[in-house]
Amino acid sequence: MAKATLRIWRGDAEKGEWKEYTTETDDGMVVLDVVHRVQAEQAPDLAVRWNCKAGKCGSCSAEVNGVPRLMCMTRLSELSLEQPITLEPLAAFPRIRDLVTDVSWNYEVKQKLKPFKPRKPDAKDGTWRMDQQDVDRVQEFRKCIECFLCQDVCHVLRDHSKHKEFIGPRFFVHTAALEMHPLDTEDRLADLKNRDGVGFCNITKCCTRVCPEGITITDNAIIPLKERVVDRFYDPLKRMFRVFAGGER
Amino acid sequence: MVWPPSVRGLLVTEGVRGEGGVLRNSEGKRFMFDDIPDNYKTQTADTPEEGWRYVTGDKNARRPPELLTRDHVARCIRREVKAGRGSPHGGVFLDIAWIKEKIPNAPEHIKRKLPSMYHQFKQLADIDITVEPMEIGPTTHYMMGGVKVDPDTQMSTVPGLFAAGECGAGLHGANRLGGNSLSDLIVFGQRAGEYAAKYAKENSSGSINNDEVDAIARWSLEPFERDAKENPFDIQHKLQDMMQDLVGIVRVEEEMKKALDGLEALKERTKKAGVSGNREYNPGWHTALDLDNLMTVSEAVTRAAIERKESRGAQFRDDYPTKDPEYGKFNIIVQKKADGSMEIVRQPLGPVREDLQQIIEENK
Numbered sequence: 001m002a003k004a005t006l007r008i009w010r011g012d013a014e015k016g017e018w019k020e021y022t023t024e025t026d027d028g029m030v031v032l033d034v035v036h037r038v039q040a041e042q043a044p045d046l047a048v049r050w051n052c053k054a055g056k057c058g059s060c061s062a063e064v065n066g067v068p069r070l071m072c073m074t075r076l077s078e079l080s081l082e083q084p085i086t087l088e089p090l091a092a093f094p095r096i097r098d099l100v101t102d103v104s105w106n107y108e109v110k111q112k113l114k115p116f117k118p119r120k121p122d123a124k125d126g127t128w129r130m131d132q133q134d135v136d137r138v139q140e141f142r143k144c145i146e147c148f149l150c151q152d153v154c155h156v157l158r159d160h161s162k163h164k165e166f167i168g169p170r171f172f173v174h175t176a177a178l179e180m181h182p183l184d185t186e187d188r189l190a191d192l193k194n195r196d197g198v199g200f201c202n203i204t205k206c207c208t209r210v211c212p213e214g215i216t217i218t219d220n221a222i223i224p225l226k227e228r229v230v231d232r233f234y235d236p237l238k239r240m241f242r243v244f245a246g247g248e249r
Numbered sequence: 250m251v252w253p254p255s256v257r258g259l260l261v262t263e264g265v266r267g268e269g270g271v272l273r274n275s276e277g278k279r280f281m282f283d284d285i286p287d288n289y290k291t292q293t294a295d296t297p298e299e300g301w302r303y304v305t306g307d308k309n310a311r312r313p314p315e316l317l318t319r320d321h322v323a324r325c326i327r328r329e330v331k332a333g334r335g336s337p338h339g340g341v342f343l344d345i346a347w348i349k350e351k352i353p354n355a356p357e358h359i360k361r362k363l364p365s366m367y368h369q370f371k372q373l374a375d376i377d378i379t380v381e382p383m384e385i386g387p388t389t390h391y392m393m394g395g396v397k398v399d400p401d402t403q404m405s406t407v408p409g410l411f412a413a414g415e416c417g418a419g420l421h422g423a424n425r426l427g428g429n430s431l432s433d434l435i436v437f438g439q440r441a442g443e444y445a446a447k448y449a450k451e452n453s454s455g456s457i458n459n460d461e462v463d464a465i466a467r468w469s470l471e472p473f474e475r476d477a478k479e480n481p482f483d484i485q486h487k488l489q490d491m492m493q494d495l496v497g498i499v500r501v502e503e504e505m506k507k508a509l510d511g512l513e514a515l516k517e518r519t520k521k522a523g524v525s526g527n528r529e530y531n532p533g534w535h536t537a538l539d540l541d542n543l544m545t546v547s548e549a550v551t552r553a554a555i556e557r558k559e560s561r562g563a564q565f566r567d568d569y570p571t572k573d574p575e576y577g578k579f580n581i582i583v584q585k586k587a588d589g590s591m592e593i594v595r596q597p598l599g600p601v602r603e604d605l606q607q608i609i610e611e612n613k
Binding site: 012026027028029030033039040044045046047048053054055056073075096097098100143 | 252253254255256259260364365368369372373374480481482483486524525526527529530531532533534536
């Protein structure tokens, strides 16, 4: 088959440069295969995170020709080999080395979110009953593999670095999964409005576009959360009532 | 998956067969009905019709032969391929699309029940499993052997070192059954953690031998300093190919002895494995360090497989194709001799608890 040239960003937290590697390709290869071949043949110290090679672990996130993608699920056949394929680390997180970034901020965010709080079991057998429809609704959100491509593409994080004020699409999906869970009794709306920055999202749907699991992040998770926040805090009548009653803002 | 080449070896879940997927050869024949082991005959469906009733939840039906143990399915596939009845890329066909003959809305049903398989084949092989069959073949299943641990505490023979999951040995006998890995992790992972914490509380930290620490640190950095550099990835790939070839699904003594010789040659090359670059996230360096362990594990697997002159579970020996009850009375332990070489010890099994033995008898 044809040769491919990878143009890979090589460097550490401080500095780096683009380096080009040309190698043979085989039928059906994905970008990660070519990276591994370059590693084995030309650049054994090329740093890259990967694990399952099946789009399930979310480790090999990178920017392929400028688009956040899983390298293991990006087939060469969908890219042009006429010009070099550029590979660079995620832009929304601090660089460590080559294609590896420090995504630990995400785990810190998750720690802050209120966990699942189920109501007391109310079925005769000491468990619960849920309607299939309610299960299906949250099932979509649970497909998330935490590759953080949605976080990477989101301009609120990527361009405006609002990491302190905004939790990002991934954690709106997580919050939505909990908020819409038929057994959950926790209330996360004040957090969403004040701490999690749901208002920063202006629905450009970039996150939905890059999600390798096809989760309809904006329409099914973020917009319903925004609606709930608006309904609670910005309904004029309710707002007036709250001012007099001294409730949460 | 056997195609495309770069995803060869990627897992196709047993769930496909559990949902009614059938195996066919290039002649379109459902070949698993041809060879049902005697001890499974009473539990296996006689007809495709009964098999279908089983996968759709009929408690009175017996399972289709596609759901026989993995080692058996693997050998049947190998047989079909060797007889020239394989698929174009050296596997056989796994078909779930056929269930459209049985149920309405089959494509939606398949997508709902097997979402990740649908996704995986669509994206990586351009195959729509709701319409056409998949090409599949046997791959490495699971490591049944591993670190010898105490069954209750999960502590190894090195005090304070605990192991759980696939790296530990003993739980799954000669062949792990589908779904048991997760239960293993949940139960014994928790136990390992619990007893490790208990051990840490009850014992003071041991004394550290600085000479040993220095020696291992020096050893770790050697790959950076070597002049004649062997490529560590190259050695790893050679090892994989050799073990697949000589200590794979079907084993014979002669080939395994060849593998032992091959391992000695690869060990010599490992001593020359060299890398460049920095010490942060350097995969070449990590591979160079892993090689020693890979050689140890490969040698232990090979020596134990030679020692076991029978076929049992995942081990199939062409030169000893049947199960030998004598080999069911002991475990094969690989341990290090004073000179550093490997020693094989047969450790007799203790008696099985009566209530457990009863369950075994009931299931025979």
